[in-house]
Amino acid sequence: MIFIAILGMLAVTYVPRVIPVLxxxxxxxxxxxxxxxxxxxxxxxAAMLFPALLIPQGQADGQQIELGFDNIFxxxxxxxxxxxxxxxxxxxAVIVGMVVVAVARLVLGG
Amino acid sequence: MNxxxxxxxxxxxxxxxxxxxxxxxxxxxxxxxxxxxLAQKAGLSALNTLLMSLLVYAGSAQLxxxxxxxxxxxxxxxxxxxxxxxxxxxLFSAAVAPFLKHWRKIDLAxxxxxxxxxxxxxxxxxxxxxxxxxRAEVFATNVTAQVSWIFGSALGVLLGNVIADVKxxxxxxxxxxxxxxxxxxxxxxxxxxxxxxLAGALSVGLLLAGLEQWNVIVATVIVATVGVMVExxxxx
Numbered sequence: 369m370i371f372i373a374i375l376g377m378l379a380v381t382y383v384p385r386v387i388p389v390l391x392x393x394x395x396x397x398x399x400x401x402x403x404x405x406x407x408x409x410x411x412x413x414a415a416m417l418f419p420a421l422l423i424p425q426g427q428a429d430g431q432q433i434e435l436g437f438d439n440i441f442x443x444x445x446x447x448x449x450x451x452x453x454x455x456x457x458x459x460x461a462v463i464v465g466m467v468v469v470a471v472a473r474l475v476l477g478g
Numbered sequence: 479m480n481x482x483x484x485x486x487x488x489x490x491x492x493x494x495x496x497x498x499x500x501x502x503x504x505x506x507x508x509x510x511x512x513x514x515x516l517a518q519k520a521g522l523s524a525l526n527t528l529l530m531s532l533l534v535y536a537g538s539a540q541l542x543x544x545x546x547x548x549x550x551x552x553x554x555x556x557x558x559x560x561x562x563x564x565x566x567x568x569l570f571s572a573a574v575a576p577f578l579k580h581w582r583k584i585d586l587a588x589x590x591x592x593x594x595x596x597x598x599x600x601x602x603x604x605x606x607x608x609x610x611x612x613r614a615e616v617f618a619t620n621v622t623a624q625v626s627w628i629f630g631s632a633l634g635v636l637l638g639n640v641i642a643d644v645k646x647x648x649x650x651x652x653x654x655x656x657x658x659x660x661x662x663x664x665x666x667x668x669x670x671x672x673x674x675x676l677a678g679a680l681s682v683g684l685l686l687a688g689l690e691q692w693n694v695i696v697a698t699v700i701v702a703t704v705g706v707m708v709e710x711x712x713x714x
Contacts, residue, residue, distance in 0.1 A: 403705075449662060
């Protein structure tokens with residue numbers, strides 16, 4: 369079953385990667401489509417990020433927004449954001465985020 | 479002699495391409511490790527875990543997929559989610575297309591296979607500033623990146639049995655932290671900041687309203703459309 373899912377994922381991952389570069393390397397896109405596409409990365413990333421930070425997984429009482437201090441994911445986003453914003457370091461930010469979460473759990477005993 | 483010179487140039491190209499991938503490798507090994515460990519916890523076999531890194535090769539989609547597998551999601555919902563999550567590659571692929579006009583279709587097909595957020599970021603910056611280098615150099619960057627991703631995944635598989643819980647190491651934060659970093663690096667102006675906030679709020683709202691799996695793509699389509707409208711409105 370998982371192997372079938374992997375083949376499915378292969379198809380849906382490769383197609384969006386290959387179609388534009390094959391078809392558009394010789395054509396010019398309409399300007400409005402270029403502008404529309406330019407918002408896609410920002411929108412997709414924010415749409416995936418916000419739920420991950422605001423709605424902690426594994427709640428017995430259904431999904432709800434959690435803004436309390438014990439939502440480590442939310443607060444760890446601040447140092448992560450500062451590192452990537454000020455230092456422009458992608459991987460430094462990822463490592464800092466993971467270390468902050470690890471340390472916070474150690475201290476809070478979560 | 480000619481052959482000798484050619485191979486020397488190719489070797490130098492490979493070296494340059496590999497060195498350009500070093501920052502990517504530094505990130506892919508730990509994130510791949512997180513993926514490998516989480517895949518083990520989700521009950522994937524070592525073979526399937528590595529096959530996914532070889533065949534799918536999409537960090538965020540793979541991390542999301544193992545999360546869904548752990549929660550007992552169906553094959554269809556895993557594939558649909560991967561589709562939605564990877565739609566952003568359409569834009570990356572469209573953006574590099576003009577630079578690679580002179581490439582053969584077969585080379586483009588191979589290049590696209592290893593087009594990730596990170597390889598795109600590295601190539602797009604390099605193509606724009608210095609032009610497109612030889613194919614060997616471009617492929618060296620891509621292959622190095624993917625090998626490091628598979629290597630990280632394998633480390634995770636090995637450590638998956640040693641590490642009882644990923645939480646004390648913060649490995650489950652690799653993906654949210656990666657989203658924060660990629661998002662900040664993508665944002666270029668105020669309209670994009672506003673669109674990011676709108677997309678995030680819409681996504682959360684749709685999720686709370688019960689629209690699981692679809693919240694990301696619906697929020698994206700709405701926000702990209704609003705973004706274009708705001709742009710036009712600002713110009714007038």
